Amino acid sequence: MISLSRFLAPGLVALMVVFSLPLQAAEQIDLRKSLGLTPAEKAEFLAEMQQMLGSIQGVIQGIALDDRDMIIKAARYSGNRMARATPDSVRAKLDDEFKSIGGPTHLMFEELVIRAETDPKEDLLQFTANIMNNCMTCHAKYKVD
Numbered sequence: 001m002i003s004l005s006r007f008l009a010p011g012l013v014a015l016m017v018v019f020s021l022p023l024q025a026a027e028q029i030d031l032r033k034s035l036g037l038t039p040a041e042k043a044e045f046l047a048e049m050q051q052m053l054g055s056i057q058g059v060i061q062g063i064a065l066d067d068r069d070m071i072i073k074a075a076r077y078s079g080n081r082m083a084r085a086t087p088d089s090v091r092a093k094l095d096d097e098f099k100s101i102g103g104p105t106h107l108m109f110e111e112l113v114i115r116a117e118t119d120p121k122e123d124l125l126q127f128t129a130n131i132m133n134n135c136m137t138c139h140a141k142y143k144v145d
Contacts, residue, residue: 032143035098041090042144048086052078052135055109059128063121071116071124079110098142105134 037045058074061067083106094102108131115127 030143032141033095034143034145035090036093037090037144041087041093044087045090045144048082051082052105052109056128056132056135059112059124062116063124063128066121068116072113075109075112075116077109078106079113080106082106082109098138101134101138101141105131105138108134 035045055074055078058077059071062070062072062074083103108127112124112127112131115124119127
């Protein structure tokens with residue numbers, strides 16, 4: 001006679017693994033540094049992040065359509081003008097490491113405006129990828145909660 005437990009045990013183990021995956025993910029600790037923003041500062045900051053993402057999307061779309069004016073317009077939104085518009089209360093909470101990523105990222109958008117006038121599309125796409133690397137580095141180190 002075949003033992004039923006021989007078949008049930010592997011199935012139960014598989015079910016335990018499957019159902020424990022969401023629990024494991026929920027138990028993971030987020031080691032990113034909190035910026036410690038107030039709700040109003042958080043809203044302002046996240047609006048800036050959304051604008052930067054919108055700029056990246058506009059740049060990529062401009063490259064795809066070979067529309068240099070679109071690239072320039074999209075990149076300008078996230079350049080130094082945006083950095084200068086950051087409220088002082090938010091700026092005071094940003095540490096030097098954050099500033100060492102954020103400042104150059106805004107400058108890269110400014111450089112992209114200039115490059116968009118003459119650089120080949122492939123170079124513009126690579127430069128946009130470099131901007132995104134800065135974005136990814138920052139998002140891996142910091143959180144807004």
